[in-house]
Amino acid sequence: MCECADVRICEFLKAGSMNSQIRTSAHSHIIHIFTPMKQIPNLLTLLNLFFGCLAIISILQNGISIMYNADGTQLVDMPEKIWMASLFIGLAAAVDFLDGFAARLFKSNSAMGKELDSLADVVSFGVAPGMILYQFLRMSFMKQENGVDVSLLWLLPALLIPCAAAYRLAKFNLDDSQRYSFKGVPTPAVGLLIASFPLIYWTADNETVVNVLLNKWIIYAIIIFLVYCMISNLPLMAFKFKDFSLKNNLPRFILFLIALVAVVFLHWLAVPVIFIFYIIISLAFKNKIS
Secondary structure, X not given: OHHHHHHHHHHHHHHXXXXXXXXXXXXXXXXXXXXXXXXXXXXXXXXXXXXXXXXXXXXXXXXXXXXXOOOOOEEEEOOHHHHHXXXXXXXXXXXXXXXXXXXXXXXXXXXXHHHHHHHHHHHHHHHHHXXXXXXXXXXXXXXXXXXXXXXXXXXXXXXXXXXXXXXHHHHHHOOOOOOOEEEOOOHHHHHHHHHHHHHHHHHOOOHXXXXXXXXXXXXXXXXXXXXXXXXXXXXXXXXXXXXXXXXXXXXXXXXXXXXXXXXXXXXXXXXXXHHHHHHHHHHHOHHHHO
8 A cells, every 4th residue: 555655645646747847838938939039920910911911002092094185096004103113122031131131130030930931922022012013013004005904813923923932032041051142033032123114114314214114925924933033943142141251251242343333323213223133143152152
């Protein structure tokens, strides 16, 4: 009887100890979740999503204006307020950078933060840019006779951008090797490229540039190219520095120099130029990058 009692007492003490450990672990986990400083990265991520939603509202609230010259020529234009979408996507990119910085600063990297970041990026750098291309496709068709009645099927390719962005982000979340390099073009880079189109459209002095942006076949080609860039496994450089030596960061320094010159001379047109050189330089130095 004594031995049985001793066994029961030992089992009771062990169970009590385990319950205590579980309570302590749960308590520390709850404290970690609700520590205000630990939530700053998630709040910045939600701000990214908020700006993405504002960008979509800016795009969809603005209709297309149709006017006629004295000779009856039809003129099509989009109200300038859509440039606000470009601004909001730019702000989303800024806080997208800051949330990663804040996560490292407060040591609050988590699986939830990673998933939340991807969900926000799909909206800000996938759906919103896709809507910009949707509007540009509408404008390109409305330049034609009976373009107002264009079938929705001709406009749907713009939605391939958010679809490819979602695929790209899901693939990124499952791949832990993309820290100092990327497989495929990052979604924010594509989003910023497309966000530059409205700004280029209204600031360009060259009519050729405007006509290119309103050419539906060129827009379709851009969509195909960007979709491929996102879902492919092209080795592309990231902008996380292991150190600041010239030897280990030559591709990055070259791109920074090109970007600086392009911004000075080309203004908003510099964005697509930088994007193209980003891919070219990454592929030229792929052995060093990978």
